[in-house]
Structure formats: structure tokens, C-alpha cells
Amino acid sequence: MLKAILTLDIGTTACKAIVFDLEGRILAEQGKEYPIYQEKPTWAQQDPDDWWGAAVSTVKGCIASLEDMPEIIAIGLSSQRETVVPIDREGNKLDDAILWMDRRAKGQAEELVDHYGRENLHRMTGMIPDSTFTATKLLWYKENRPEIIQKAYKFLQPKEYIAYKLTGECATDYSLASRTMMLDVKNRCWIKDIFDYIGVKEEQFPPIKYSDEVVGYVKDDVAPLMGIRSGIPVVVGGGDRQCEALGAGIFGNRAMESTGTTTNVSMGTDVLVDQVDERVIISCHVLRGHWLIEQGMTTSGTINRWFRDNFCAMETSVAGEIGERDYALIDRELAMSSPGAGGLVLLPFFMGAKSTRWNASARGALLGLTLNTKKRDIGRAILEGVAYEIRACLDILQSMGLSVDEIVAMGGGAKGALWNQIKADVCGRPIKVPAVTDAASLGAMILAGTGVGVFGDAKACSKRLNGIVKEYLPDGGNYRLYSKLYGIYNEIYKALEPIYDKLAEI
Incomplete structure (x- = not known):
């Protein structure tokens, strides 16, 4: 059997x-x-x-x-x-x-x-x-x-x-x-x-x-x-992010970008890093004797869901699909908005900021609205805003002397081709998608198999079971555009930071 x-x-x-x-x-x-x-x-x-x-x-x-x-x-x-x-x-x-x-x-x-x-x-x-x-x-x-x-x-x-x-x-x-x-x-x-x-x-x-x-x-x-x-x-078993890191094969110079309800950027290590940036979290791994260097947001995929539920009921001319709340259909429309989302920049801090900011009072913001702004531009700005914060996480890892050569995309966000390409273009690194993107489940499966003796080394098992099946390479022109917008993104946050505490009191 x-x-x-x-x-x-x-x-x-x-x-x-x-x-x-x-x-x-x-x-x-x-x-x-x-x-x-x-x-x-x-x-x-x-x-x-x-x-x-x-x-x-x-x-x-x-x-x-x-x-x-x-x-x-x-x-x-x-x-x-x-x-x-x-x-x-x-x-x-x-x-x-x-x-x-x-x-x-x-x-x-x-x-x-x-x-x-x-x-x-x-x-x-x-x-x-x-x-x-x-x-x-x-x-x-x-x-x-x-x-x-x-x-x-x-x-x-x-x-x-x-x-x-x-x-x-x-x-x-x-x-x-x-x-x-x-x-x-x-x-x-x-x-x-x-x-x-x-x-x-x-x-x-x-x-x-x-x-x-x-x-x-x-x-x-x-x-x-x-x-x-x-x-x-x-x-x-274990926490979802640690299980994901195991299931995704996050070893060496690979980083994991996992987007579901939220987004987590992680790297695994079998030694504690001496110089730890005060904005980075060190968690125990599901692997014995290992740790996970983590940076997590509060909201990312939930903003996409918020956009779906509030703005996409869906007006579509595609026969048989009227009224469906389907992310694939939404992406088709968002792809019609050009890189830069018509000059819109979104700060994805709908429930405060973790990751690089650690500001519980932070809130979401959308700057650049004009009378020419379309729904698709707002949707694309959401995807780009999350990608900017992922880039900010990578910047911190690099400042700690950790080299990130490629990013493995996991979670529900890894299923979105448009979002994956945006992340590659914003971060200037290849985005790789493995065969199983529900890595938390795969990691839990590997741990369970190890626990009952059907698997030996969990790392080797991860590499064997979950190879890369798709790769998104960064576009040089888009990377240059996004680099300019990334600078503006950070400037917007700095400008709003003094206002957030006042807003939180209301």
C-alpha cells in the first residue's frame, strides 16, 4: 500500500x-x-x-x-x-x-x-x-x-x-x-x-x-x-516560517521571501551571527542546532485580499467570469498598468510596521493619485509597495555581511507571475519558484517523516523533494526605474513618521 x-x-x-x-x-x-x-x-x-x-x-x-x-x-x-x-x-x-x-x-x-x-x-x-x-x-x-x-x-x-x-x-x-x-x-x-x-x-x-x-x-x-x-x-512540527525555510531549501546564499497573509524574508544559519542588526529577529529553527534570521511585515497578502474584497467584485467582460473574485483575473488587469503604477507609491503598513521600521503606529499610505489614476494602478502599487519593503529587508541582510544571490518565493504570493516579476525587478535578483510553494506544509511533512523514521537528513530531503521549476529574471530598465521609486518610497516614510503617532491617537 x-x-x-x-x-x-x-x-x-x-x-x-x-x-x-x-x-x-x-x-x-x-x-x-x-x-x-x-x-x-x-x-x-x-x-x-x-x-x-x-x-x-x-x-x-x-x-x-x-x-x-x-x-x-x-x-x-x-x-x-x-x-x-x-x-x-x-x-x-x-x-x-x-x-x-x-x-x-x-x-x-x-x-x-x-x-x-x-x-x-x-x-x-x-x-x-x-x-x-x-x-x-x-x-x-x-x-x-x-x-x-x-x-x-x-x-x-x-x-x-x-x-x-x-x-x-x-x-x-x-x-x-x-x-x-x-x-x-x-x-x-x-x-x-x-x-x-x-x-x-x-x-x-x-x-x-x-x-x-x-x-x-x-x-x-x-x-x-x-x-x-x-x-x-x-x-x-513548527512555526510556519521555519517550516517554510526547511521546505524551500533555504541554505547558503539563498533567501526566502514568503508571502501569504504577510511577508517574511529569511535566511538560515547553523551559527549565531555576531553582529546582529537591531531590526532583525533571530528565531530557533525547526532544524536541531539551527537558527533563522527573520524580517517580517505585518500586512502584505492581506492588503491584496483587501483590494480584492473592496474593489474587485469583479467588473469584467470575460464571459462566465462575472462576479468571480479570482486573483488571476485581477492580475490580468493589473498587468495593464505599467511599471511604476502611473506614479503611485504605496506604503504597506496597514496594521503598523515591523520588518525594517518597527513602528506600531505606522499606517498605510498611497501617494500620487490623479484624475487619471485607475483601479489597476492602485492594485499594481500594492504589489510594488510590498516589493519595496522586501528590498529594504535585503538591504539590512547585506549590511550584516550576508550575501543574497537569489530569492526563493514561497507561499500564496509565489503563484502570482506578475508579482514575482515585480519582486525580481524591484530587488534586482532572480526570483525562483520551487515545485511546492506551500513550503510550510512540505516542511511539516519532512519533519513528520523524520519523526517516524522514514527520512534521514532533513536538509538533504528538502533539496531532493523540492526543486526549482520557474525563474523570473530582473529587467534592467525596470530595476533602474524601481530604484528611483524605492528612494522616493523611503523618503515618504521618513516624512510621515512624525505624523503617525498623532494619527494613532485619534
Whole structure:
């Protein structure tokens, strides 16, 4: 019987289930979106039961779509990071999950900086103090809803919640633990002083395992819900970006640009860099003894979705396609806007800025509107604005002495030919697309296979399973144009920076 590995990726906008054979080929794939709840403009929460409902639905759909049922030998997990949900001893949520993009804990981030010092926190945890990280959210609970801290049995991140629902066991891994801003990133252990300051206990967090270890086995009462057998080993897995880096083969002078809900620019290393730019994050990798140098935005793909939902309902003359919200159709129209988007420049900071800016008060901006501006120009300016910020991330890596010769595009954004070419032209480097662009899922699959002993070296497995299938080379003329616009892009940000704090107070 054909053997296969099932993966679940609990993303910010959707859950994706994939059944892989042991050669990395996709046998079945299902996705299901779930909502983000915003009680206030800068808040963002999700119901963890929506994650679980989507996981059950997508796995069941995958299994039903298979003509010849393989033997599923393991389940691998990946998920969004920093998001936290408190549960009681019976596994019931005490609150909806506070997402990584939620900005309510800006004041708590500043409080931690005042107490520990920005440089000291960065040195200890590898994280840049920001409301993104779990520590700030827990401090917000302490100061605003202390009963949550008191009642919580465990604080779980998304894949940990799904693993618990699947197996009844709680475990985290070093890749997600490092994103709490509560872990000593060098020595890979919890920082007791930070726990004490926040007012939580280490036992309220799951035990830390390596990403290729088994957390537990599918429970008897869960298996029928999904159409799978009970007893399948569930491997711990890791954060989506670290899993992506593994699945994309990000070694040597390759950088990864992963665009989904947001965009992350990463490079892997087996040694800690001595001179770390204070704007760069160092996370624990899903590979043992490795780290990931990361720069992440707050919004990028979500801006594209915002454009789709608000401006593309879709007016189109293509027969049979009226009303469809299809990114391929949108790209056809955006391609009619020339490079430079008719003089429009967009700042993609719709929920604050991370990556190179680290300004929670930053907001999106669109400059250059005229009466000749068309919808397609606005859409293209969105794609170009994200590409400018990717270039800013590469500039920082270069300033650290890290040479980036090529960029591997991952995530949903890698499927857009127009966007890939824009990124190549803006950054002046080849954009390469591998066979599997859902690298988080592939990385989780490799970890799961390693965990049950069917794969040996995870790096070698990544290179074997996910070769490059498409390449976008930069156009010299477009690169020169975009270089001028990139300079203007940075000038616009500097000009608006003093205004952002005033705007945030309104």
C-alpha cells in the first residue's frame, strides 16, 4: 500500500490540509478560510474552535477526494506564530485567541523595554520588543483581565491547540517557543525572570520538544470525525516560517521571501551571527542546532485580499467570469498598468510596521493619485509597495555581511507571475519558484517523516523533494526605474513618521 503523510497548516486566514506521498507529491489538498474578529481597529482575534472545525473539514475533504486510500503513517503540523489561546484543564478556551497581528499590547511592549532594555531583550530572546509577541499579550491579560492568567491551565499557540485536540497531549517546539519573547534563544531555555515579571508560571506553557519528535497519537474519538484511523503518530512540527525555510531549501546564499497573509524574508544559519542588526529577529529553527534570521511585515497578502474584497467584485467582460473574485483575473488587469503604477507609491503598513521600521503606529499610505489614476494602478502599487519593503529587508541582510544571490518565493504570493516579476525587478535578483510553494506544509511533512523514521537528513530531503521549476529574471530598465521609486518610497516614510503617532491617537 502507498504510504503518505498528512499535514495541517493553521494559517492566519485559513487552514490547509495536504496529503503527500513520500516523494513530496501532493495526493490531495483542501483549504478552508475562517474569520478574524476585530472588536477595535487594531485588535485581531480568532475563535480556536474555527481552527479545529477547519482542520476536521479539510482532512475529511482530503480523505474523501482520494480514489486509492494510502496508509497515512504520520501527521505533521505547522502554524501561524505568536498567537495565543488560554485553555482550562478540560481544554476549553478561556478567551478567543489573540493574533500575532493584534496591536493592543503596544503599551505592554514599551513597559518590557523600560524594565529590561531594548538591546538586552533583543540579545536574550532574539526578538525585537513589539506587541506581536506572546509575552506582551500575556502582560496585557495581567493588567486588563487578570482572571485569565489565574484560570489558565495552558497557553497554546495554534498548532499546539490542534495537536491537543488530536492527541490530548500538550507540547510546543523551540521554533514557536522562541517567538514568545520568553525564551533564551542561544541556550534554548525559558527565561524565569520574564515569567515572574509577567506573572505566569512555566508549567502554564507546554513542555518544549524538538520539531521532529512525536507529541502523541490520534485519539479514538477524533479519528472518525476526520475519516482517518486512530493511533497515527502526530509530530510536533513548527512555526510556519521555519517550516517554510526547511521546505524551500533555504541554505547558503539563498533567501526566502514568503508571502501569504504577510511577508517574511529569511535566511538560515547553523551559527549565531555576531553582529546582529537591531531590526532583525533571530528565531530557533525547526532544524536541531539551527537558527533563522527573520524580517517580517505585518500586512502584505492581506492588503491584496483587501483590494480584492473592496474593489474587485469583479467588473469584467470575460464571459462566465462575472462576479468571480479570482486573483488571476485581477492580475490580468493589473498587468495593464505599467511599471511604476502611473506614479503611485504605496506604503504597506496597514496594521503598523515591523520588518525594517518597527513602528506600531505606522499606517498605510498611497501617494500620487490623479484624475487619471485607475483601479489597476492602485492594485499594481500594492504589489510594488510590498516589493519595496522586501528590498529594504535585503538591504539590512547585506549590511550584516550576508550575501543574497537569489530569492526563493514561497507561499500564496509565489503563484502570482506578475508579482514575482515585480519582486525580481524591484530587488534586482532572480526570483525562483520551487515545485511546492506551500513550503510550510512540505516542511511539516519532512519533519513528520523524520519523526517516524522514514527520512534521514532533513536538509538533504528538502533539496531532493523540492526543486526549482520557474525563474523570473530582473529587467534592467525596470530595476533602474524601481530604484528611483524605492528612494522616493523611503523618503515618504521618513516624512510621515512624525505624523503617525498623532494619527494613532485619534
